Amino acid sequence: DIVMTQSPESLAVSLGERATINCKSSQSVLCSPNNKNCLAWYQQKSGQPPKLLIYWASTRESGVPDRFSGSGSGTDFTLTISGVQAEDVAIYYCQQYYGTPGFTFGPGTKVVIK
Amino acid sequence: QVHLVESGGGVVQPGGSLRLSCAASGFSFSRHGMHWVRQAPGKGLEWLSFIWYDGTNHYYADSVKGRFTISRDNFKNTLFLQMNSLRPEDTAVYYCARKVYSDSDASRGHFDFWGQGTLVTVSS
Numbered sequence: 001d002i003v004m005t006q007s008p009e010s011l012a013v014s015l016g017e018r019a020t021i022n023c024k025s026s027q028s029v030l031c032s033p034n035n036k037n038c039l040a041w042y043q044q045k046s047g048q049p050p051k052l053l054i055y056w057a058s059t060r061e062s063g064v065p066d067r068f069s070g071s072g073s074g075t076d077f078t079l080t081i082s083g084v085q086a087e088d089v090a091i092y093y094c095q096q097y098y099g100t101p102g103f104t105f106g107p108g109t110k111v112v113i114k
Numbered sequence: 115q116v117h118l119v120e121s122g123g124g125v126v127q128p129g130g131s132l133r134l135s136c137a138a139s140g141f142s143f144s145r146h147g148m149h150w151v152r153q154a155p156g157k158g159l160e161w162l163s164f165i166w167y168d169g170t171n172h173y174y175a176d177s178v179k180g181r182f183t184i185s186r187d188n189f190k191n192t193l194f195l196q197m198n199s200l201r202p203e204d205t206a207v208y209y210c211a212r213k214v215y216s217d218s219d220a221s222r223g224h225f226d227f228w229g230q231g232t233l234v235t236v237s238s
Contacts (some may be wrong), residue, residue: 001176022211038222040224040225042225044159048230049209049228049229049230049231050151050159050209050211050228052224052225055214055224055226056224061226078116091158095159095161095224097222097223097224100160101150102173102175103161103225104161105158105159105160105161106158106197108158108159
């Protein structure tokens with residue numbers, strides 16, 4: 001199974017500052033034949049289910065603010081929040097959907113306001 | 115709009131069984147693969163099981179293989195998870211999630227909608 005790791009575990013950011021979350025997969029998640037990375041990012045606020053933010057590593061889901069962006073390829077990925085808002089306090093998970101049947105999640109990164 | 119509503123959670127003794135349901139509405143249920151994901155208290159997300167849009171293929175995490183069974187009723191727009199031989203470590207909120215539609219890949223795809231979850235507690 002593909003193992004997903006994330007860093008840091010927790011991140012304290014001032015309002016308006018940039019937050020950067022890293023995600024690494026134990027093997028490449030580059031899918032064929034579309035040659036896109038099978039990597040998604042989800043946001044989970046306290047007491048709520050996860051919400052899709054980013055898919056194909058860098059495509060923003062409809063309705064997601066453009067301060068959220070995803071990048072990376074192969075095994076190394078990044079979620080960036082440019083200008084953190086109070087409502088962005090949450091746990092962020094990366095997930096690979098390359099390795100059917102294992103759709104593994106990273107352990108999560110908690111974002112708090114400094 | 116898309117709605118996924120889980121039900122069937124509760125308190126069960128170790129070794130017991132429970133059947134979860136996920137009622138879907140607002141979309142063509144029979145066109146989408148569906149997942150079960152759980153989250154133990156204070157822990158991260160754990161993918162459990164996936165079933166193809168037509169029910170012909172299903173997959174399981176090693177942690178539940180042989181104990182849990184996923185199924186679906188496309189006429190009733192409902193997803194199920196039969197859970198047997200439950201253990202205390204199965205205590206979690208159980209979510210159903212929709213796989214994004216794809217006409218070229220029945221398995222791979224992100225999870226574009228999630229239900230609110232149902233709590234399962236395994237305790238004597």
